[in-house]
Amino acid sequence: MKNPFENGMEQLSKVTKIKSFNEEFITRLRQPDRDIRISIPVKMDNDVTKVFEGYRVEYNNARGPYKGGIRYHKDTEINEVKALAFWMAIKCAVANIPMGGGKGGITVDPKTLSKGELERLSRGWVQKLSDILGPQKDVPAPDVNTTPEIMDWMSDEYEKITGDKTRATFTGKPIGKGGSEGRGPATGLGGFYVFDSLKGQLGLQGKCKVVIQGFGNVGLNAAQIFISHGHSIIAISDSKGGVYNPLGFDIEKLIEHKKNTGALAGFAGSTDITNEELLETECDVLVPAAFENQITDANADKIRAKVILELANGPITPEADEILFNKDIPVIPDVLANSGGVTVSYFEWDQNLKGEHWSEKEVFDKLLAMMDDAAQETFKKAKEYSTDLRRGAFILALERLEEKML
Numbered sequence: 001m002k003n004p005f006e007n008g009m010e011q012l013s014k015v016t017k018i019k020s021f022n023e024e025f026i027t028r029l030r031q032p033d034r035d036i037r038i039s040i041p042v043k044m045d046n047d048v049t050k051v052f053e054g055y056r057v058e059y060n061n062a063r064g065p066y067k068g069g070i071r072y073h074k075d076t077e078i079n080e081v082k083a084l085a086f087w088m089a090i091k092c093a094v095a096n097i098p099m100g101g102g103k104g105g106i107t108v109d110p111k112t113l114s115k116g117e118l119e120r121l122s123r124g125w126v127q128k129l130s131d132i133l134g135p136q137k138d139v140p141a142p143d144v145n146t147t148p149e150i151m152d153w154m155s156d157e158y159e160k161i162t163g164d165k166t167r168a169t170f171t172g173k174p175i176g177k178g179g180s181e182g183r184g185p186a187t188g189l190g191g192f193y194v195f196d197s198l199k200g201q202l203g204l205q206g207k208c209k210v211v212i213q214g215f216g217n218v219g220l221n222a223a224q225i226f227i228s229h230g231h232s233i234i235a236i237s238d239s240k241g242g243v244y245n246p247l248g249f250d251i252e253k254l255i256e257h258k259k260n261t262g263a264l265a266g267f268a269g270s271t272d273i274t275n276e277e278l279l280e281t282e283c284d285v286l287v288p289a290a291f292e293n294q295i296t297d298a299n300a301d302k303i304r305a306k307v308i309l310e311l312a313n314g315p316i317t318p319e320a321d322e323i324l325f326n327k328d329i330p331v332i333p334d335v336l337a338n339s340g341g342v343t344v345s346y347f348e349w350d351q352n353l354k355g356e357h358w359s360e361k362e363v364f365d366k367l368l369a370m371m372d373d374a375a376q377e378t379f380k381k382a383k384e385y386s387t388d389l390r391r392g393a394f395i396l397a398l399e400r401l402e403e404k405m406l
C-alpha cells in the first residue's frame with residue numbers, strides 16, 4: 001500500500017488531469033516548504049533519559065501562517081505528517097480561511113507515559129521548534145492524542161521562551177486559558193453542517209442510519225451531534241472493535257459502558273463486530289473518524305453506505321475512491337468534511353489576537369455559515385467539472401492557492 005503522502009500526490013495528479021493549472025505552481029505544491037525532524041530528550045520518571053523523534057512540516061503559507069495539528073502516535077512518521085500538512089493547505093483554502101498548511105507529530109504511544117513525562121515531552125517539542133512558531137508564522141493545534149491540556153503546556157512553554165503573551169501560537173487550548181468556545185466539538189459539528197448542507201443534493205432524505213469508525217474527539221462528538229438531530233447511530237467502533245445495533249444506540253449509556261469496562265464490546269442489546277465488519281455495514285452514512293487507509297481496493301467494493309462522510313484525514317485510498325465513484329457512492333472528502341476543526345482554530349487565533357472571547361452561539365453561527373458556503377462551493381465545482389466532490393474541493397482550493405502564489 002502507498003504511504004499517505006503518495007496518496008495525497010496521486011489525488012493532486014488526478015485533479016490536474018481534469019483542469020490544468022500553472023505547471024510551476026503544481027511543481028511547488030509537490031513538496032513542502034520545509035520539513036523538520038527533531039530529537040526530543042526527555043528525563044523519564046526513572047531518571048533515565050529517552051530520546052523521542054518529533055516533526056513539523058510547513059507545507060505552504062501562501063494564504064496565511066502555517067496551520068495544523070500535532071499528532072502523538074506510535075506509528076507517526078514523516079510521510080504521514082507531510083500528507084497531513086498537504087491536506088491542511090488544501091483544507092484551509094476550501095474553508096476559505098487565511099491560513100496555510102502545516103502539521104506536526106511525535107512518534108510515541110502517549111498511553112505508555114506518565115503525566116509528567118507527557119508534559120516534559122510536549123514542552124520539549126516546543127523548545128526545539130520555538131524559532132519557527134508564532135502567531136504570524138506557524139500555529140499548531142491538537143490532532144490524534146493531543147488534548148487541550150497538552151496545548152496549554154505548549155502555549156505556556158512558548159510564552160516562557162519568547163515572552164509572547166497573546167496565546168495565539170497554539171489553538172485548541174482550554175477555555176479560560178485562551179481557548180475558544182466550541183473548539184472541542186468543532187470538527188464533528190462542522191462535519192455535520194457540511195453533511196446537512198449536501199444531503200438533499202446527494203439523494204438522502206429524512207432521518208439517517210449512521211455508522212461511525214472511531215470513538216475519540218471527532219467520532220464521539222459526531223455521534224452525539226447526529227443523534228441530537230434525530231439520526232441514529234447503528235454501529236460504532238474504537239481501536240479494539242465495535243458494536244452494532246440496528247435500532248440505534250443510547251450514546252451516553254455506551255460512553256458509560258466503555259468507562260466501566262474499558263471497551264465497547266459487550267454493550268447490552270448490541271452485537272460485537274470487528275472494524276472490518278463495521279465498514280461494510282449497510283447504512284445511509286458511513287463516517288470514518290479514526291485513521292488513514294481504512295477503505296482500500298481490498299474492501300471498497302464491499303461498502304454498503306449511501307454516502308461517506310470522511311471525518312478522518314485520508315481514510316480512503318485513491319484506488320478505493322475510483323471504486324466508490326463507479327459504484328455511485330458519493331464521498332464528502334476530508335478536506336471539506338473535517339474543516340470545521342481548523343475553522344474554529346482560526347476563530348480562536350483571531351479572538352486571541354483581538355483580545356476577544358466569543359459566545360458559543362457566535363462561534364457556531366459563524367461555523368455554520370462557513371461550512372455551508374464551503375460545501376456548496378465544492379458541490380458547484382464538482383458539477384462544473386462533472387467529477388466527484390474530492391476533485392471538486394481540490395479544484396476550488398487550487399484555484400484559490402494559485403491566485404495567491406502567482
Ligand code: NAD
Nearest residue numbers: 144145187214215216217218238239289290312313338341
Ligand atoms: P482521537 O485520538 O481523539 O480518537 C481516535 C479514535 O480512533 C479513538 O477512539 C481510537 O480508539 C480510534 N481508533 C484508532 N484506531 C482505530 C481503528 N483501526 N479502527 C477504529 N477506530 C480506531 O483522535 P481524533 O482527534 O478524534 O482524530 C480522528 C481523525 O480525525 C484523525 O484522522 C484526525 O487527523 C482527524 N481530524 C481531527 C481533528 C480534530 O480537531 N481533533 C480535526 C480534523 C481532522
